[in-house]
Amino acid sequence: MTPSTTVTVTILDKEYCIACPSDARASLENAARFLDGKMREIRLSGKVIGSERVAVMAALNIAHDLQRLQQQQQQQDSLAREQVRELLDRVDTALGSE
Template identity: 70%
Template sequence: MSQPNTVVVHILDKDYCISCPPEQRANLESAARYLDGKMREIRSGGKVIGAERVAVMAALNITHDLLHKQQRQDQQAGATREQVRTLLDRVDRALSNNPDELHG
């Protein structure tokens, strides 16, 4: 991995200098744009005042979304594992019922 460089990101009307390896620059900039959008969305709602509070609300919303997506992925992975088990059981039963077909 390369030595970190400083990247300037713009979030809610402020610039932040962040050390970041060159190969991660695009991801950092994308994350900063996403965070900036979420913070602007919260601020424009007018219910939360102050950059710190807006940042906390944005962090909570982003974390909630992340955890919800992880939970859905875990459920989908469990369902997929169960489908694979069912298919393997069916294959095992089919092979045990017709052992001569394997050596045909």
């Protein structure tokens, strides 16, 4: 089991202390920088006021992007399965004709 460590990240100029496994520290810091960047973009647009609303909008945007990527991945997986089926059919046909 990986020992846990406390990591301090800064998001919109606020510090948060978060416990995470030692081997996940870099990933957590990258995620925090990503979130901070998204929240700053939204705040700079001037269309959303208040840290809580900025956070919700960032979360919605990230969730939307994740759903879109998951859907694309499912489509690619489906296409790959179909291509494998077609290749197996070709192999079966080739072996059956011998």
